[in-house]
Amino acid sequence: MEQEIMEKRKEAKTEENEEKLVLGEIVDYKGRVPCRASTGVWKASLFILPIEFSERICHFGLSSNLITYLTKVMHEDLNTATKNVNYWVGATTLMPLIGGFLGDAYIGGYRMVLVSSLVYLKGLCMLTMSQLIPSLKPCNKKICHRSRKIHEVVFFLSLYSIALGTGGYRPCLQSFGADQFDDDHLEERKKKMSFFNWWTFALCVAMLLGTTLVVYVQDFVSWGVACLMLTIFMALNIIAFYVGKPFYRYKRPQGNPxxxxxxxxxxxxxxxxxxxxxxxxxxxxxxxxxxxxxxxxxxxxxxxxxxxxxxxxxxxxxxxxxxxxxxxxxxxxxxKLILNVVPIWLTSLIIGVCIAQGSTLFVKQAAAMNLEISNTFKIPPASMASVSAISPIISVPIYDKIIVPILRKVTGNERGISILRRIGIGITLLIMAMVVAALVETKRLRMVEHEALTLGGTRHETMSVLWLIPQYLILGIGADSLAIIGLQEYFYDQVPDSMRSIGMALYLSVLGTGFFLSSFLIMIVDHVTGKNGRSWIAKDIDSSRLDKFYWLLAVINALDLCLFLFLAKRYTYKTVHRKGTAIDDSNSDVVKTVAS
Structure with missing residues (x-):
């Protein structure tokens, strides 16, 4: 009897320690067992989210308007400029495979973020110099037909320095942020599910500011002023991230996973x-x-x-x-988890291909349309991408605060719906986005072909840029609110615990590989259709047939969705032992009782 009492006391003491301390492989900044009340969760996220916010403003401010800079300032043709944008964005999302591995295996997430953010800041400084120092500017004349070689070298060197910094920064920062929530604590586990939603919410707010405020400064003030603003903002947030050091929970690197x-x-x-x-x-x-x-x-x-x-x-x-x-x-x-991730990764690549259109061909589509909203206001073409940001800003809080609680009651699933189902719905909406884009482009080309007589001769009828809002809205909801958040959760949860930064790198590589595939697809389509005398993607957008290219993407998406659903139906989620039960780490449902 006394022995039973002692065992119960010991068990109660253990549960009390688990409530006060974060047990396992997590430590605080002094290498001790972290106190649950003073470290991690949202208090740590207040220092982590701002540095991601600043990096995303920089990224979207550059990527959304980069094709305009390459074509108008550096005078590249549409085909070359599109490929250069895709190569750079692809590099920023493939480099994380190396950074995530080094962070998980040897350096640790916090140190990797700190070092990579300084490399990122160096790239921004070089980019600012290429715009403000007279000898590095693209041209020393008001009118020129090609930028100087020295500017091209410094400009692309700065861009790929930013891509190198992103390589360690993005995968380790997001996994480091998610690690602030304890998987073995019920309340913190629920908060972690919301973390990915609010992470994407912050990302979309950054996208909104990057594609409006930053792009406006680039187009109507100067690229130099815009780059200087981004550099200062990034530097301040790196300092803030370092100040939050005592509030973080740290996972020790565990060697080559x-x-x-x-x-x-x-x-x-x-x-x-x-x-x-x-x-x-x-x-x-x-x-x-x-x-x-x-x-x-x-x-x-x-x-x-x-x-x-x-x-x-x-x-x-x-x-x-x-x-x-x-x-x-x-x-x-x-x-088994790693081997099962591969087919899901492959079938998710089409998501990256569709997202690539939002910062390349969609922008050129907007530039060829009527950008005037009123007699005094004109929308920068790249700012149309802000519509893709507005839809998740509205839909993510609704999904997290209203839809998920309802779905939890209906399905008994802590997430509301399974991760792969969320991704599948996102791919379905991306098909709709490509169909709408094709229909709008068909309408635009018909208006271009119809010449309207004016007093000064003839001019081409131009379609209002507001017609692009539906395709941007659907792209934002399908990609950002559903597919991207689903991919983040999937590649964080469904990999071994020791490979979570690598998992986030795999998620980013879906987008990066998608951009490279987009460039490859453009090359193939240009080569095949160019033989008939009219390429679908010609040097001038009015002589191109982007509508047919969008229809091709819609068909590829539909075939990919069928394969994805086939894999998702047969997928088995990771299950972990927790206090005598096996818990599905993706759905968080009790699936069977096991011995501890």
């Missing part, structure tokens, strides 16, 4: 001739009481061949200390 995956593959191949036991409880796993860090994953029936890596042979004593011969069920399941 790909080594355990390789160990599972090698061990499974070595035991390829063995038969898996019908009872998966016979597979090898370290008891949670003996496990120094990390969470235990539940066994799943997919990819059964890898289970052979956890089969205990007769020479158990020799195998136990050799991870190349015997691995745990958790390591096996982590390997």
């Amino acid at each position: 790909f080594v355990p995956i390789l160990q599972v593959l090698v061990a499974a191949i070595r035991k390829r001739n063995l038969c898996c036991p019908s009872n998966h409880a016979l597979l090898y796993e370290i008891p949670k009481s003996e496990k120094s860090q990390g969470r235990l994953l539940c066994h799943t029936s997919r990819l059964r061949f890898l289970d052979k890596a956890a089969i205990v042979e007769d020479n158990y004593t020799e195998q136990k200390d050799n991870p190349w011969r015997l691995t745990t069920v958790t390591r096996v399941e982590e390997t």
